[in-house]
Amino acid sequence: MNKPSIPKGTRDFGHEETSRRNYIFNTIQSVFRLYGFQQIETPAMEQMSTLMGKYGEEGDKLLFRIQNSGEKAGEAPEKGLRYDLTVPFARYIVMHRQEISFPFKRFQIQPVWRADRPQKGRYREFYQCDVDVIGTESLVSELELIEIVKEVYRRLGLRVVLKLNNRKILAGIAEYIGAPDKIIDITVAIDKLDKIGEEKVKEELIERGLSEESVRLLQPILALRGTNEEKLQTIADLVKDSETGTKGVEEIRTVLRLYQASGQGNEDTEAFSVELDLTLARGLNYYTGAIFEVKSRDVQIGSITGGGRYDNLTGIFGLPDVSGVGISFGADRIYDCLSALDLFPPESGSQTEVLFVSMGEEEMLNAIRWAGVLRSQGRRVEVYPDPAKMKKQLAYADANHIPYVAIIGSEELASQTVTLKDMHTGEQNRLTLTQLTSYLEQHT
Amino acid sequence: MNKPSIPKGTRDFGHEETSRRNYIFNTIQSVFRLYGFQQIETPAMEQMSTLMGKYGEEGDKLLFRIQNSGEKAGEAPEKGLRYDLTVPFARYIVMHRQEISFPFKRFQIQPVWRADRPQKGRYREFYQCDVDVIGTESLVSELELIEIVKEVYRRLGLRVVLKLNNRKILAGIAEYIGAPDKIIDITVAIDKLDKIGEEKVKEELIERGLSEESVRLLQPILALRGTNEEKLQTIADLVKDSETGTKGVEEIRTVLRLYQASGQGNEDTEAFSVELDLTLARGLNYYTGAIFEVKSRDVQIGSITGGGRYDNLTGIFGLPDVSGVGISFGADRIYDCLSALDLFPPESGSQTEVLFVSMGEEEMLNAIRWAGVLRSQGRRVEVYPDPAKMKKQLAYADANHIPYVAIIGSEELASQTVTLKDMHTGEQNRLTLTQLTSYLEQHT
Numbered sequence: 001m002n003k004p005s006i007p008k009g010t011r012d013f014g015h016e017e018t019s020r021r022n023y024i025f026n027t028i029q030s031v032f033r034l035y036g037f038q039q040i041e042t043p044a045m046e047q048m049s050t051l052m053g054k055y056g057e058e059g060d061k062l063l064f065r066i067q068n069s070g071e072k073a074g075e076a077p078e079k080g081l082r083y084d085l086t087v088p089f090a091r092y093i094v095m096h097r098q099e100i101s102f103p104f105k106r107f108q109i110q111p112v113w114r115a116d117r118p119q120k121g122r123y124r125e126f127y128q129c130d131v132d133v134i135g136t137e138s139l140v141s142e143l144e145l146i147e148i149v150k151e152v153y154r155r156l157g158l159r160v161v162l163k164l165n166n167r168k169i170l171a172g173i174a175e176y177i178g179a180p181d182k183i184i185d186i187t188v189a190i191d192k193l194d195k196i197g198e199e200k201v202k203e204e205l206i207e208r209g210l211s212e213e214s215v216r217l218l219q220p221i222l223a224l225r226g227t228n229e230e231k232l233q234t235i236a237d238l239v240k241d242s243e244t245g246t247k248g249v250e251e252i253r254t255v256l257r258l259y260q261a262s263g264q265g266n267e268d269t270e271a272f273s274v275e276l277d278l279t280l281a282r283g284l285n286y287y288t289g290a291i292f293e294v295k296s297r298d299v300q301i302g303s304i305t306g307g308g309r310y311d312n313l314t315g316i317f318g319l320p321d322v323s324g325v326g327i328s329f330g331a332d333r334i335y336d337c338l339s340a341l342d343l344f345p346p347e348s349g350s351q352t353e354v355l356f357v358s359m360g361e362e363e364m365l366n367a368i369r370w371a372g373v374l375r376s377q378g379r380r381v382e383v384y385p386d387p388a389k390m391k392k393q394l395a396y397a398d399a400n401h402i403p404y405v406a407i408i409g410s411e412e413l414a415s416q417t418v419t420l421k422d423m424h425t426g427e428q429n430r431l432t433l434t435q436l437t438s439y440l441e442q443h444t
Numbered sequence: 445m446n447k448p449s450i451p452k453g454t455r456d457f458g459h460e461e462t463s464r465r466n467y468i469f470n471t472i473q474s475v476f477r478l479y480g481f482q483q484i485e486t487p488a489m490e491q492m493s494t495l496m497g498k499y500g501e502e503g504d505k506l507l508f509r510i511q512n513s514g515e516k517a518g519e520a521p522e523k524g525l526r527y528d529l530t531v532p533f534a535r536y537i538v539m540h541r542q543e544i545s546f547p548f549k550r551f552q553i554q555p556v557w558r559a560d561r562p563q564k565g566r567y568r569e570f571y572q573c574d575v576d577v578i579g580t581e582s583l584v585s586e587l588e589l590i591e592i593v594k595e596v597y598r599r600l601g602l603r604v605v606l607k608l609n610n611r612k613i614l615a616g617i618a619e620y621i622g623a624p625d626k627i628i629d630i631t632v633a634i635d636k637l638d639k640i641g642e643e644k645v646k647e648e649l650i651e652r653g654l655s656e657e658s659v660r661l662l663q664p665i666l667a668l669r670g671t672n673e674e675k676l677q678t679i680a681d682l683v684k685d686s687e688t689g690t691k692g693v694e695e696i697r698t699v700l701r702l703y704q705a706s707g708q709g710n711e712d713t714e715a716f717s718v719e720l721d722l723t724l725a726r727g728l729n730y731y732t733g734a735i736f737e738v739k740s741r742d743v744q745i746g747s748i749t750g751g752g753r754y755d756n757l758t759g760i761f762g763l764p765d766v767s768g769v770g771i772s773f774g775a776d777r778i779y780d781c782l783s784a785l786d787l788f789p790p791e792s793g794s795q796t797e798v799l800f801v802s803m804g805e806e807e808m809l810n811a812i813r814w815a816g817v818l819r820s821q822g823r824r825v826e827v828y829p830d831p832a833k834m835k836k837q838l839a840y841a842d843a844n845h846i847p848y849v850a851i852i853g854s855e856e857l858a859s860q861t862v863t864l865k866d867m868h869t870g871e872q873n874r875l876t877l878t879q880l881t882s883y884l885e886q887h888t
Contacts, residue, residue: 004762005491007489007522012484036826040458043450064510067509091450095456103840106459111488113489125489133829140829141829144827261809261812262816368705381480383584386582395545396545
């Protein structure tokens with residue numbers, strides 16, 4: 001038998017990693033709930049017809065297909081693993097529209113699978129945490145998503161910048177530079193601004209068929225600096241002849257005004273700020289209004305949250321004109337940020353509090369009884385299952401970071417006590433059961 | 445575009461189902477943690493070499509195989525979806541044995557996939573909740589699993605019977621009736637006692653090659669009634685010449701004695717009892733010691749929890765002689781029991797508490813501000829995102845079971861108040877923000 005392994009790009013999570021991941025999921029989901037979002041779950045596998053053609057040609061190739069062992073090899077598998085949470089959600093809305101009361105506020109925290117080439121920070125199985133409002137065009141939803149981002153990262157202790165743009169402004173810019181049909185080329189190119197710099201972007205734009213004049217007009221927009229208000233003034237002026245562009249400027253103004261009015265916006269700080277970024281274009285073909293992206297101020301890791309408004313999510317499944325807006329938190333990258341900055345809470349709240357160590361069979365019966373009493377008080381307690389050597393039992397407590405050890409030897413048995421050892425300080429106390437429970441109340 | 449659907453045997457879970465399922469998972473896992481079990485997670489996909497041959501010929505056929513879209517059709521897929529949590533756990537122990545300090549107490553709550561024919565109560569994707577101790581032969585572990593079962597079902601409010609047997613007793617019985625080589629046939633047959641009755645079991649035993657004499661000797665064992673102690677006396681006497689059988693009786697006696705000593709066993713009640721069942725044989729080829737099975741007293745649904753001791757879990761992956769004992773809670777069946785008996789708590793604790801209803805744009809700004817204040821106090825609050833008709837906004841509160849609605853019209857705006865409506869009683873109160881927060885403190 002060869003040494004067992006796991007498929008490349010997948011991971012085992014030990015209990016420490018699992019508890020840290022749960023800390024992230026729980027933080028995110030408790031903020032979602034503060035805003036009235038409700039959790040749903042969809043199956044890991046979807047019909048291939050649901051998945052195919054939704055992620056572009058490249059995406060189709062990255063789908064994992066599922067075959068029953070009973071099926072003949074070569075037979076086209078009709079099922080595939082979920083590639084994201086958005087398409088299953090669109091499918092869910094269409095299938096369950098009779099039960100749903102709109103606006104529908106849902107969140108979903110589940111793994112997705114992609115047959116991407118595995119590399120540092122990129123896995124074939126990873127979790128997404130998606131939150132969406134469906135069935136309203138109100139910009140209050142955009143505001144709430146911004147507030148959610150702010151509160152999640154406040155709770156996690158991560159300093160972030162939320163970048164904001166609007167697809168309609170991008171359309172307005174394309175009109176302004178005289179290339180309305182080139183909007184996709186323009187945004188694909190300027191999306192790379194961070195990576196390849198302004199000169200290369202200009203080269204790419206020329207290659208993609210933009211005129212020298214268009215590129216000249218675009219240049220000051222790429223170089224735009226200043227406060228959100230200054231940028232908005234400039235861009236409003238540039239796109240003033242574009243109906244769509246002007247609408248986009250208005251939408252951003254409204255979102256920023258709501259953010260001010262909410263009482264949260266007065267405190268743009270190092271910990272959180274909203275910055276207008278006219279070069280932000282992610283997933284353009286998809287989004288129709290607001291576009292969001294969140295980056296850590298302190299860790300270079302790319303976007304840790306992103307999303308936007310889409311006006312026709314469910315159209316692909318035959319239910320047109322349902323507008324929605326949503327964002328997705330990338331749990332793996334958030335994990336890496338918290339690790340890099342050592343921001344995980346020291347106590348995961350899941351650790352065993354007391355280990356009973358017994359020196360014989362009779363002592364162990366006492367340990368079992370006492371452990372039962374402590375557990376009925378809600379304490380997490382273990383009984384070392386054998387009357388092994390003291391050293392071995394203490395080593396177990398050490399390895400598992402258990403802060404207190406309650407030792408029962410013959411003396412303790414005779415006097416119906418335990419010797420409680422504080423594993424950090426080494427301090428020992430002989431305690432009755434009543435004393436033990438009050439000691440733990442005071443010390444934990 | 446055809447109407448979208450999901451693969452047969454899979455399910456969508458709306459927010460009410462998800463919250464009820466979470467209630468079950470959370471209850472189970474908080475009891476696991478009381479006993480010091482730590483959570484791990486393994487990938488959804490495993491190497492086919494890890495899975496094949498572990499579940500018998502029938503099981504191999506029920507594996508879901510995974511293929512990258514990039515792979516050629518007909519090429520043998522080398523990955524498959526997890527079929528249970530036990531084999532991945534064995535693989536995990538072998539891969540991570542250097543990091544693990546034994547005894548290793550882990551739990552795992554994740555979905556598994558089987559290409560079974562879907563039918564009522566049987567799905568192709570379902571959750572298992574497994575808890576195991578690895579690396580000790582101590583019967584204290586068996587005791588703790590019994591205590592865990594008792595506490596989980598006490599918290600869930602389900603009345604259950606835990607049936608207990610020992611594989612060594614089954615071996616002793618096979619020796620006693622003169623058919624030690626027929627132990628598998630015997631147990632396969634008597635496992636059906638509940639379903640087909642004693643006469644049919646006897647017929648099957650004869651068909652399987654047992655002598656008339658063997659069947660005659662087995663009969664009183666099948667018919668054995670009485671208290672646990674009475675049954676143990678009888679069986680101890682019958683298997684007294686079998687070393688293995690005698691060891692099995694001793695093990696059960698020890699577990700029952702520990703259970704008495706723990707202070708829990710004195711209260712065998714309608715809510716929970718431990719019953720010796722010498723015909724219990726589930727998964728015999730696997731188990732080597734204790735065998736457990738739990739049934740609801742009030743819902744006919746088969747076993748809702750089961751497990752046992754296995755002496756060689758990791759041997760298949762090249763790490764022999766690691767004894768372990770574990771049980772698995774079947775979340776789907778538990779869900780069905782709680783539904784049938786209407787035992788889910790009325791409040792899931794995830795519902796929105798207050799919906800702000802505003803009659804105009806300016807009013808909505810106030811609603812956003814007030815909602816922010818309530819959320820900072822930890823309340824789950826929604827702002828209806830449009831100043832729609834009052835009726836529409838109240839219908840949303842109704843549909844989402846939101847208990848309080850805070851209405852802001854022009855009068856409330858002018859006086860910086862809300863009209864708080866209790867959606868159950870219809871009672872209305874005009875409140876300032878301070879009054880609102882203290883009202884909610886008193887009423888929720």
